[in-house]
Amino acid sequence: MGRVLVIYPEKGFLALVRRALAGLHEVEAFEQHRAALNRLAAGSAYETVLCAVQDTAAAIAVFEKALAGAPGTRLIALAVSEEQLGRFRDEWNSDARRREANPRVGQAWLRLPCTVGDLLAVCGAPAEGRTRQPAEGPVRGRPAPARAAGGTEQHGTGFAPEAGALIEGYRLIASIGQGGFGTLWLAANEATGRRVAVKFVRGKERVPQELSALRKYVHVASRSEHLVQVEHINHDESGLWMVTELADSTTGGHTGESYRAMSLANQLQARGHLPEREAVGIAIGVGRGLSVLHGGGLLHGDVAPGNVLCVRGRWVLCDPGLVCFIGEHGICRNRTYYPNGPAARPGDDLYAVGRLLWEMTSGVAEMISGAERLRLEGNMLEFLLRSDLPLAKVICRAAAENPQQRYLNSGEMLRDLETAAAKLNGEPEAQCAIYNLPRLRTLRTDGALPPLAGS
Secondary structure (H helix, E strand, O other), X not given: OEEEEEEOOOHHHHHHHHHHHOOOEEEEEEOOHHHHHXXXXXXXOOOEEEEEOOOHXXXXXXXXXXXHHXXXXXEEEEEOOHHHHHHXXXXXXXXXXXXXXXXXXXXXXXXXXXXXXXXXXXXXXXXXXXXXXXXXXXXXXOOOOEEXXXXXXXXXXXXXXXXXXXXXXXXXXXEEEEEOOEEEXXXXXXXXXXXXXXXXXXXXXXXXXXXXXXXXXXXXXXXOOOEOOEEEEEXXXXXXXXXXXXXXXXOOOOOOOOOOXXXXXXXXXXXXXXXXXXXXXXXXXXXHHHHHHHHOOEXXXXXXXXXXXXXXXXXXXXXXXXXXXXXXXOOOOOOOOOOOOOXXXXXXXXXXHHHHXXXXXXXXXXXXXXXXXXXXXXXXXXXXXXXXXXXXXXXXXXXXXXXXXXXOOHHHHHHHHHHHHHHHHOOOHHXXXXXXXXXXXXXXXXXXXXOOOOX
């Protein structure tokens, strides 16, 4: 639990701070700067100090004393306007010693009056070992909305996302990903402080595609814990944005500097391959999500390692921006995991699951001569089938070269995956691992291609 010191000459605001941060931080609040200075002089140290700056000299004294006791203290100015903040900042920087000691004072600030969400965005959960102040600039209120005829406020997406911005109750914290189809942000629900992911999509062609997909997806996704849940969607003439569950963090941190989403992609990158039991568990989770999606008459169209995320300890299929009806020819972003031609039937998504299983178990990421040497084509499929290993049969059927031999529905694939999982639980891992096949081990270590005969 972090320690927060607040100085503001109004009991109502101090009560709001205590209420907002209850259970997250130990809060000490004073209406007078002198009382706060006495507490700081007694040796008390704080993670964050929020101080009213209308009395410029008193605020400077508080900030100087806080920094003297704990140089890493986060200093947040409380001001009713940019003019008031400017006067304080100019006075601080007028002293060369102060300016050199901490030139950022006054760059992070909270405009008053504020909401509980504003306070949570500033303080949030306690951050262990945090020594840096927040990003430069004020913790802004809601961007000025566009006004439709009659003066009704329309809170749309017609602004560039930036840290600290508030959009329909969600405070943007930091950009955590970017691709050709949009940007992904770490954000906080301003009322609860809960961390979420916000995706922004721009482009005249992309927005209608994404919106069409989401309108189909949201009516089905709530039926499965293995499909990412969409909390909110909105759009206007310039773009679309949606709020979803946030993936677990590989680092355990949830700040802009520390957060890194736990995806199958970064697990493979870090570990090279996964044990069979872990791989089949992930495949079953993805398969269950697809079973619900297919049962609702929809295809996913973008099953890939980067779109399989761990959310609250379970593996979830994400990024539904290409969802379409079964039989409707959709588009595909990643041909590595899908057969040639437009995705149109459940077997196309299941083909991608077979490819994921292959990548998880074969050690493709460890190839010194490039992953192309382990392409899952006819000869390799034949070799795998001869190995008679539990997951080899699932991979070979899912990714069969002849479409008629592939899985027709997710129910069939799930039955085979669960049978394979039962076999894996009854045998030593080393004896039933695709990763340990001598032929693949040779490819990973020196790139030489041994004869197909034998294992």
